[in-house]
Amino acid sequence: MNPKLTRRRFIKGVIASGAAATSTTIWYTANGQSRPAGAVERMIRININGQMRNVDVAPQETLASTLRYKLGLTGTKLGCNRGECGACTVLVNDIPSYACSVLTHSVKNMRVESVEGLESANGDLHPVQQAFVDELSPQCGYCTPGQVMSAVGLLRSNPNPTREEARQGMAGNICRCGSYDSYLNGVMRAAQIG
Amino acid sequence: MAYMHIGKDFVPPDVPGKVTGRIKYAEDYARDGMVYARLLTSPVPHGRVVNIDASEALAMEGVFGILTADDVYPDGEPQSPGLKVLTNEPTLMGEPILAVAAVDEKTAENAIAAIELTIERLPFVLDPLDSLEEGGANAYNGGNTFIFRQGFAEEKWTSDQVESFRSGNEPTAEAQQSWEYGDLEAGFAASDFVHETTFSTAGYPHMSMEPRSAMAYWENGKCFLHGTSQSLSAIAEPMAAIVGVPLEDFVFINEATGGGFGQRARAGSIPSMAIPAKLSLKINRPVMMRVSREEEFTIGGARQGLQGWIKVGFKSDGTMAAMDMYCVSDNGGKGGGGDANSAAAGVSALYQTEAMRFRNTSIGTNTGHRGAQRGPGENQIMAVVAPILDKAAEELGLDRLAIRKLNAAQNGDVSGPRSTPFTSAYMPEALQQGADQFDWEGKKGRSRQTNGSKVRGLGIGQGYHNAGRSGMDGIVRLMPNGRLQVHNGIGNLGTYSYASTSRAAAEVLKMDWENCDVVTGRTDRHLPITSPQDGSNSIFTNTRTCFGAAQDLLAKMKEIAAMDLGGETADYDVDGTRVHQIADNTVGMTYAEVAQRGIELGGKFSGESDLPEELNTLTTLSVSRLAGSALMGIYHDPRHSDNPPGFTVTYTEIELDKETGKFEILDMVTIAECGTVVHPQGLANQLRGGAVWGIGLSVLERHLYDPQNGLPASSGYWQSKIPTYLDTPAEIGTGWVDLPDPENPVGARGIGEPAMGAVSAALNAAISDALGGHLFDTSPVTTDMIINHIAGVSEEAKPLAQNNFRG
Ligand code: FES
């Protein structure tokens, strides 16, 4: 089975969980209110950045909401909250995925990695992060965590991409500052030092 | 000149935080007891709120309060077309009417759904020409235009006048605004090639990646606002006024901003940040207001669209002898702008037009909030004019580079209606450097070469923006531990100029960058005033202030050394760690020692007296709060004269497929002419990012509205498509002339905006070249326009139409 968490699977997941989803109403619920009657189990364990975390997750809650507002992992950004921009990209079982378009309940048994999980225990930056610093890849930085995660995912599946392969591999992440060229420089440098 | 820091790369202090996700944008903050606000926005493009019944909503569990326009403007809403915090008189679909705060967003949304809003629907209009035509709807309640110092007014043309303009003729109605210089008639009489056409350029949203979310709370009478802005200290006073709190009780916190591009430079274009501040005061809790992508589209700003007529004449040698330009500018439902004026001034600056007339009329439409967007005016018009320049070259038998060199601005030249001199200008050098780097001579023969269905096109584009202000303040402190603190009030929107301009201070004191700290990110860190970070000004403006403040500090260091160790101040120099006698460098004091002495001496040395006259209110407040803490350098920058230009040149080669109308950019090189280069990596980023924006303007971006209901049809990234990795070249060549400007202490001028204009010009010129010199006279030139042209299909939409398809 294709492990990719597609938009289609997301929508199917929403339907299965009994919650209606539109692009504008997938909002974070700050506490345990609004629990629908007969809801599925809410306290779940998920593997985030190598740690098992217990978290109370509403049925229609997106992974981006869980990461940002339940677990305080605000490195994952929301640019559109509807699968258009890639700012929210995280890795789910090594596959770059839009966390705004993934239901947290659907990743219960999977490995989730966000930008916060990349640094080594001694604080060294991941090679992609270091390369992005060296190449001054970010401008405003808002798309950067998503770009970092896409690059990490790309290099895991293709450690020595050509520039064209990197361009294709990163194409799910938009950057309004237009720093694409600088990010590609970073990806190519990371592949070298990786 | 050999510098320690200027012209060298470095790691700006916020970059590690950006790659680790640790740096915080407004929405990343949380506060104990924080509640959430959601907006009720206008369901119609033009209306008047008759009644709001929120009784059911306010009775709901978990709902804390409501904020309406009546709360914000108890004496009535300001009568201006500017964006309001909240309004009862919406003039664009999605304009915020009220906000509700609740325990969570879901509850707030449920409460909003329970509010009964009675709104009177008013006639709306999407196209300025439809509004100009007699009997056409007006976008505002008081008319369809706003006249400075007079208010709303109605501007109407006869149907024949509108029809004639749409048919390609010079508008005959009197314009609201005009200027001219030189002898226009004589210029056209002396011209051997005259081109006359109507043109249109589309409006489109800024779409910064970070929506303008904001969070606010109050503590001990002070308002703390986490927001998003291009500017930092320049926002403080006007934003405090919008919130309604004295400047000294207002703290604006903004470590990082997820993009601005002109629309977050000034408080008036982001008044929505006051909503959580005012709600928080009302309900006595911290309030987070997250803004959605659709809301960002609506209130997040858009470029002005232009509908225009242009006539341009060239002499036989290629000199641009005369230009006559008449624009109708789209002011949208809110805001407005000076794009048309900048467009005309930009042509004058770039092409040194000998005689020129500019006329403009600005008309509102019930479409997106307009305001400055990266190179407002200049960048649109260059995309229209560059292909015309090529047409002139072709008709006159001239080389395309030669005609540009002939008309290029250089030292001693002037531009605009007031004949303002440039502080310096090296456009011929930039053109030649670009030609060499791109290999124009080697490649130009490939113009219009075909290979099956593919055809090559080459283009040269030029960009310009006035790029530098003055009259701001600087504060630096030498700390008792010997470190230098550079207080910098520029915002952090990704140009890194907050850090790179601070290095001008380190340069003066010959200090290693490791021993310097940039103090910024929130206004209670006591920042000097600076200009709003727009208009490509920061590099010029803030190297002046940082340099000046460091010079003041240096003078004080020498004075203290002379006082304590003997001799005159002129006998002393610094080496980065010590101030010492020039004759005997063993006689001296460390920076830490001299800082300590400055504090002991007090008075002017530690910011307690003898402050420069004309310091801004905010700077004075900041200095008063820092006084006594360090040896301080404080500076008020006098005004400079003349126009510091930012110039760019782009060369590009494309291959266009005549079967699909699509093209690939094979090569692209952009050269900057922006004085001495301060930060090469930052400059390269501006050039590359500007190129991406230029591609968007040239061939992709336009917003669209449904003509029947006024609904925005392009509120997302994919509908008003911004360029992606796959729309842009895998590599964009960059370079710079790097010649110093005399009006800046390190020789620098700005570049952010022209970085885009040269690319949009070059790309449109290349498309025109590939199509045998066809002029679309429009931006963007979309794939459907290209394929329609190739197929010989005439455009079906109304000529010059704005905010909708043009065919
Ligand atoms: S925030 Fe998820 S794709 Fe934009």
Ligand code: FES
């Ligand atoms: S760096 Fe600003 S959106 Fe990518």
